[in-house]
Every structure is written in C-alpha cells, then in structure tokens.
Amino acid sequence: MTVPTRRRPLAAAVAVGILGVLTAGIVPALAGPYDEEIAAARSGIADQRATIADGHSRIADLEARLVDLDQQIGQAEGRIGMEDQELAVLPVRIELLADRFIEVLASKDEPTILQQTMAVDAYVRNDERINDVLTQSAQLTEDRLTNVRDRMLYDSVIEEAQRRIELVRAELRLTAEAVVGLRSLVDAAEGRRQAELNSRTDIEGAKPAVRAEIEEVRRLIADAEAGIVELEAEILRFERMAVTRAWTGVQGEDVRRPALAVKIDNVTRAFPQAGVNQADVVYEELVEGGVTRLVAVFQSTSAATVGPVRSARTSDPPLLEGFDRPLFAYSGANRGTRNALRASPLTDAGYSRHESDYWRDQSRRPPHNLYTGTDRLWAHHADRTTVPPAPFVHRYPGQDLHPEAEVATGVSIDFGLTEVDYDWNGTGWARTHNGTAHVDAEGVRIAPANVVIQFIRYGRSAADLRSPEAITEGSGDAWLFTDGHVVRAQWHRPDAGRPATFTADGSEVRLSAGTTWVALAKEGTAEIRD
16 A cells, blocks of 8 residues: 655665564463464473373383283183193093093903803713703703703803893993093093194284284384474574564674663764764654754663764653663753753753763764763663663564564655655665765664654654644554565554553564664655555
8 A cells, every 4th residue: 555645756766675574362461472482382281291101001001902912812722721631631531531432342252152161071071961952052942941940040041141241331322422422521622622722823923913002102102202302492492582672683692771862963964973883772853944854772782982063852751651761872962951851751861961972973964973982871780780661672583573564665645855765675774864875873774673664743842833743652654674575553642651562463563673664754755555
C-alpha cells in the first residue's frame, strides 16, 4: 500500500528492503526470549525419561517372561524324562510278557505230552494196563469202556488235560490283554512325550520373539537417551542465546547502567556525525524549519565521541521519560525547555552541568562542533546499576517473522526540508539523507538493522511557538521494517513512564537483533517501496 506523501523526488534513489518481525504474544517483563522453547525441550526430556522408565519396566516384564519360559521348558523336559523312563521300562515288561506268553502257549501241549509220556512209560515197562488205557483213549469210544476203573482213570486224565487247557487259555487271554495294555501304555507315553516335545518346541519358539522385543525396547531406550542428550544441548544453546542485551537483542550480558540520550545535530553542516552508528536506538524528530534532529540513545554500547551535540526541545522529556530517569546530554535550551527538563524525570547530563566532559572541535564552525563521550557522562552515575526498560523487543536467531510481515525494499520519509530514504541491502537499511548516502565520522554508512516509522502528531511547543512538539504519548500507526520486510502495526503508549509497545493483529512485533532508527513522522509523509 502506498501512502500519499508531500515528498519531492530525490536525485538518487537506492533500492531498499525491510527486515521481518516475529510475533510472540505480549511478553512479561521477566520472561526470557526462549522460555517456551526451553519449556518444550524440558517437557520433551520428561517424555523421553518416561519412555525410558516404561522401557525398563517392559524389559523387566519380558525378562520375567523369558524366565517363565525357561521354567516351562525345564518342566517339559522333566516330563519328557519321566516319559523316557516309562518308555524304557515298558519294552522290558512287554518282553517279559512275551516270554510268559510263549511259556503259556507251550503249556497247551501238556495233555498230548502226558499221553506221549504214558505211552513211552508203558512201552518201556511193558505195562499192559497203561497200554490198554492209551489204546482205549486213542481208539475206543466211551460205550466200549466197560471197566469202571479203567473208565475213571481215562476220565481223570481227560479232565485234567481239559482243565489244564482251560487254564492255559485263560492265562493266554490275560497275557494277551496285558500285552495290549502295555502297548497302550507305550502309545500313551509316546503321545505324551511327543506332546511335551511339541510344547517345548513351541516354548523355545516363543523366546526369540521375546528377545527381539527386548532388543527393540533397548533400541527405543537408546534413542530416548540420545534424544535427552540432544534436548539438553538444545536447552544449553537456548540458555546461551537467551543471554542477550535488552536494548539490541545482541548476544551478551547486559551492561548495568542507565540509558544515555544525546541530542545530535542533523543538518548538512553538521555532517559527518560521530557516534550515531554506536547508539542502540536513534530517534529522528522534526524541529523548526522542516529540518530534523537526532536523539541517540546509548545503553549497551558506548562511544568515545558523540556529536555534534545540540540543544534540547520540549519534545525530548516526554519521548525519553519511559526509560527510567535516563541521562540527557544536550548543549543548552531556552528557558521554557529548561523548565520542562527540570520538571521531568530525566537526569541532566547537559553541557552546563558537566562542561568538563564536553569539548569543541576547533576544525569545525560552531554551533556544529560540540562533542562529548558516553563513558565520561556515565562515570558520574556509577551507582545506577539497573538496566532500564528497552523500547523494543527482538527476534532470536531462527525465530519466524510476524505473520503480518510483507516483503519491502525500502521506505521514504519527507520531513519538509529533510528527506530520508532507507533501502534494504541484505543486512540493514542503508540511509540516504537528502539524496546523499549518510555516513558517520568514520566513513561507515548508516544502515541500522531496523527502521521504525512511528506516525505521530506534532503540536506547538509552549517554550517556543515556532518549535513543533512531538506527541509521543497515546497511540497511532507504525511501520516496522526488519529483515527485508515491513509489518504494519500500531503503537500504544498509555503511560508516559513506560516505552511504547508495537503490536500487529494483537501480538507484539519483534525486531531483528541490532540497532534501530525511529522516524517520528506525521501521517501521510512516508511511502513504502515493495
């Protein structure tokens, strides 16, 4: 979107881009920039430790399962051994029964053998009576046996033989049944043995799966332990990254000292200025005649030489009082401005108070030749060891830009007799002043990491009706340029005792780490280049 501007075309225009900003909901004063990431990493460590504990518990269960399987295998082997013993005994019993069966089977021939024995005996002894019995038993029918005595002898022999045969048959049946029973026992024992063998095989087959599961759980535990190491390293990295300077977001410990604001001349005759590239934040405000002056605020860094130092305006106390009684260095002021300064919470560090800490460069014409040094002025306030509230919050490395960020190449601001361009050069916003590259006393191009266009109203100063006074309390629109992008935001400063906040779509806009230049511009005097 292009905003109408009164800006006149410049002779030279440099391509520009803007730095993107990242959201993080409004951050409490004591919150660290990586608190969420560190909390997430610690939560991840807790989850990994829970995984490890669960894994060890699972391994214990699985190892107990292996012990149980080994016990089952031992029990199966014990039963297999018992069946082996039984199977070793049963063949012997069967063999003994077989021998007995043969004996019984042989006893079936005893009646015939008895007759044969009697015949042999009669023949040997020539016993006619026995010969007659044998003859009769072999040849005669019962009707022909008339002799009672002979008949009784015959009957007794026959009955004995039949009884013996029945006994033999009965014993054969019993023996056969015993053999069948033993064979059934063998079959049953072999069946039980095979069942136990199958059971043992199944149990043995279950063990590899259990062992594999144990190894898998161990791998999960190893992964979790490695994950903890990585997360702990991440926490350490975030904790180190979190040690940043509040005023610039640059890594390093905060310097515990007050903010120091220096009023600097900004007309062509004052160029090149000293110390402006070292300031954490530089405000550009409109003064008389359509020209601007700079308020360079130092906190985290110092500059041996700063200037040319110029006079204060009534815009300065309300602009700076949110920084906790900052030191204010200036060359002088009219009566009304001096009264405003005395009534404000600013700490006077001006020329009239610390004349010995200022000097004039005789190679330059006054009033553009007065200089001071930051350390000289801070030395008077060594007891001030509190880091004051910073005017902006910053992105940390890798943090996303604000969702509302748009690509931009630069911005132009028309203050009247002062026309300013900022062009994105890949690392910062190169500044052009009235068509000329703006460099400092060291010849270094001014190219802050961030540029903020804070749209405000200007009233008339009570100290001098010709002097415009910046109204920096209240709210309004703002454009924040960072990392080649712009975020169209709103600024809010309901309390003059605190710095303004900058939000877009309800969330605070974060700038890139580094220095920031702020243009206190009127509505309609700036134009975005995309």
